[in-house]
Amino acid sequence: MLIGTKRVDEYLISKLQELKQEFPDVQLQCGDDVKINEVEILITSSITKEELDKASNLTTIIFPYAGVNNLPLEKIKEKNINLINTHAHAPIVALRAVTLGLALLGRVVELHKQLEKGIWRGFDATNNWIALLEKKVGMLGMGAIGLHIAKYLEPYNPHFVTLSRYKEKIVNNHEWTFYDSVEEVCLNADIVFISLPLTKDTKGIIDKNILSKMQDKYLVNVGRGELIVEADFYDALKNNTLKGAAIDVWYQYPTKNSVTPPSKYPFHELPNVILSPHVAGMSDFTNKLVADEIFDNLSYYITHKRYKYVVNLDKEY
Amino acid sequence: MLIGTKRVDEYLISKLQELKQEFPDVQLQCGDDVKINEVEILITSSITKEELDKASNLTTIIFPYAGVNNLPLEKIKEKNINLINTHAHAPIVALRAVTLGLALLGRVVELHKQLEKGIWRGFDATNNWIALLEKKVGMLGMGAIGLHIAKYLEPYNPHFVTLSRYKEKIVNNHEWTFYDSVEEVCLNADIVFISLPLTKDTKGIIDKNILSKMQDKYLVNVGRGELIVEADFYDALKNNTLKGAAIDVWYQYPTKNSVTPPSKYPFHELPNVILSPHVAGMSDFTNKLVADEIFDNLSYYITHKRYKYVVNLDKEY
Numbered sequence: 061m062l063i064g065t066k067r068v069d070e071y072l073i074s075k076l077q078e079l080k081q082e083f084p085d086v087q088l089q090c091g092d093d094v095k096i097n098e099v100e101i102l103i104t105s106s107i108t109k110e111e112l113d114k115a116s117n118l119t120t121i122i123f124p125y126a127g128v129n130n131l132p133l134e135k136i137k138e139k140n141i142n143l144i145n146t147h148a149h150a151p152i153v154a155l156r157a158v159t160l161g162l163a164l165l166g167r168v169v170e171l172h173k174q175l176e177k178g179i180w181r182g183f184d185a186t187n188n189w190i191a192l193l194e195k196k197v198g199m200l201g202m203g204a205i206g207l208h209i210a211k212y213l214e215p216y217n218p219h220f221v222t223l224s225r226y227k228e229k230i231v232n233n234h235e236w237t238f239y240d241s242v243e244e245v246c247l248n249a250d251i252v253f254i255s256l257p258l259t260k261d262t263k264g265i266i267d268k269n270i271l272s273k274m275q276d277k278y279l280v281n282v283g284r285g286e287l288i289v290e291a292d293f294y295d296a297l298k299n300n301t302l303k304g305a306a307i308d309v310w311y312q313y314p315t316k317n318s319v320t321p322p323s324k325y326p327f328h329e330l331p332n333v334i335l336s337p338h339v340a341g342m343s344d345f346t347n348k349l350v351a352d353e354i355f356d357n358l359s360y361y362i363t364h365k366r367y368k369y370v371v372n373l374d375k376e377y
Numbered sequence: 378m379l380i381g382t383k384r385v386d387e388y389l390i391s392k393l394q395e396l397k398q399e400f401p402d403v404q405l406q407c408g409d410d411v412k413i414n415e416v417e418i419l420i421t422s423s424i425t426k427e428e429l430d431k432a433s434n435l436t437t438i439i440f441p442y443a444g445v446n447n448l449p450l451e452k453i454k455e456k457n458i459n460l461i462n463t464h465a466h467a468p469i470v471a472l473r474a475v476t477l478g479l480a481l482l483g484r485v486v487e488l489h490k491q492l493e494k495g496i497w498r499g500f501d502a503t504n505n506w507i508a509l510l511e512k513k514v515g516m517l518g519m520g521a522i523g524l525h526i527a528k529y530l531e532p533y534n535p536h537f538v539t540l541s542r543y544k545e546k547i548v549n550n551h552e553w554t555f556y557d558s559v560e561e562v563c564l565n566a567d568i569v570f571i572s573l574p575l576t577k578d579t580k581g582i583i584d585k586n587i588l589s590k591m592q593d594k595y596l597v598n599v600g601r602g603e604l605i606v607e608a609d610f611y612d613a614l615k616n617n618t619l620k621g622a623a624i625d626v627w628y629q630y631p632t633k634n635s636v637t638p639p640s641k642y643p644f645h646e647l648p649n650v651i652l653s654p655h656v657a658g659m660s661d662f663t664n665k666l667v668a669d670e671i672f673d674n675l676s677y678y679i680t681h682k683r684y685k686y687v688v689n690l691d692k693e694y
Contacts, residue, residue: 069502152508155533159479166476168651172486175652176645178636182656185386191469191660215529216472319495328493334485335492339499343508 064099154208160306198249258284381416471525477623515566575601
């Protein structure tokens with residue numbers, strides 16, 4: 061069994077070599093040595109349609125992230141290739157979401173910038189920072205990320221609000237309220253955490269209609285930028301029909317090392333926004349979690365001839 | 378019983394009026410109507426020696442914060458006045474500490490400032506943000522604030538390190554390691570949370586000797602500035618012998634509305650520092666917690682002729 065990996069972080073390579081020792085049938089191609097026309101299993105964060113056409117032995121793509129929306133899904137489906145993504149970094153993305161949410165309510169960036177200038181803010185009783193204690197927390201997305209966000213927030217006695225369809229996923233003891241629509245979740249929360257995948261069904265799921273009613277509410281988006289309609293999002297923040305947002309996922313991305321604003325709208329000029337450069341999964345702890353999951357999944361496949369988890373290409377996640 | 382309150386937030390006044398209805402013996406003076414020579418119990422965040430000399434009926438000062446180091450303690454002791462402080466806002470200060478710690482390790486301010494300029498950072502595998510997961514967390518101070526910090530961090534599977542003298546306070550199930558010295562706690566942690574009171578014994582407790590050995594470590598200070606030797610702290614951050622710090626408590630404070638840097642050293646020029654303008658207790662949720670505790674303590678006093686908690690003026694906390 062020939063496994064190729066375009067991803068060459070040290071820990072992953074050591075785990076793949078461990079796999080090879082455990083299962084002598086395994087062969088490895090790494091980095092630039094990967095021959096796309098030979099490998100059966102490919103670990104990669106990107107692949108083109110042209111490469112897929114050449115990949116005559118390929119049965120499985122292992123994608124070391126969660127959101128598969130930038131892969132050529134139609135082609136992968138047509139060629140009947142297994143697509144495996146990972147949820148191993150969900151605890152990391154969730155931690156980023158919680159960090160951004162706390163920093164947003166805590167006005168960390170705003171107060172830091174003022175104190176850089178010797179100006180002390182935050183003492184006006186009508187304009188204190190907001191403590192995420194005993195607040196109503198909206199959850200849009202209750203996959204591995206959402207479940208971790210909820211776990212991290214538990215010590216703050218939140219009251220969670222989310223969609224009815226997630227009801228079966230809720231196992232902890234906190235109070236939860238369920239609503240049938242995204243709008244009801246947003247309008248019944250003090251802060252909303254968005255960790256949905258981007259699919260045909262979720263694109264633009266949050267628009268002017270919802271944002272215009274969130275005057276005293278906050279949003280944290282670690283899902284994908286296009287879940288929220290770009291122009292509507294900017295307008296709502298600019299006009300304070302939405303109180304504030306912390307945003308890790310964007311509408312424009314840089315080509316290699318170029319200077320690129322994250323949107324065609326000047327989000328970066330707004331005082332009620334924390335900008336994060338799509339690094340939710342990029343922590344010191346991520347590679348280990350991802351490589352451990354890939355090792356585990358491959359071991360399972362070799363033993364059981366099936367994977368623990370495969371992306372549903374119709375649902376796109 | 379005549380109670381005066383210099384503090385006049387709406388919720389506190391409503392609670393004091395509730396107290397008056399419950400105990401008809403209670404009389405109230407509020408804000409500018411407080412006559413220092415008449416009141417028996419005074420709720421205030423500041424008092425001078427001269428005022429104390431005039432306060433012939435005063436038996437009790439209720440101070441609506443935790444750190445009493447700026448009050449004229451000798452005079453209060455000499456006049457045999459009860460000093461009550463509050464730990465009601467400990468959950469808030471702890472939340473601020475955790476928020477600052479996560480923002481520091483998450484490089485929230487640094488990455489925000491870069492992305493404002495269209496620069497995307499945080500992707501270099503040798504320089505990712507640090508996830509506060511399964512880390513060694515040093516705790517200096519295990520009063521109400523420290524206990525809340527530990528509670529909030531529990532979902533991140535920390536390994537806590539702290540001083541041996543706090544051993545009896547530890548009730549949760551996580552692994553704790555105890556050391557006899559402040560230095561050992563600092564050098565055996567990835568991030569250290571400081572919530573100590575400022576006393577004769579704790580002033581300058583962290584100095585060059587410790588800071589010069591913290592190359593890959595982080596500090597969060599929500600105690601008091603002078604716990605850490607000012608010049609040593611600046612030098613360590615400037616020279617990266619300390620990796621980073623988030624600081625809510627300072628060495629210089631503004632007079633009313635003046636522009637005042639928080640230190641005579643330019644901490645505000647350092648990229649590895651998050652500045653917070655001593656707002657750890659100043660959230661939307663604080664006044665309610667403080668007023669509820671004052672109400673509770675006064676009710677208890679009226680019924681039992683003693684307070685639930687009085688500051689030990691020899692220990693200064």
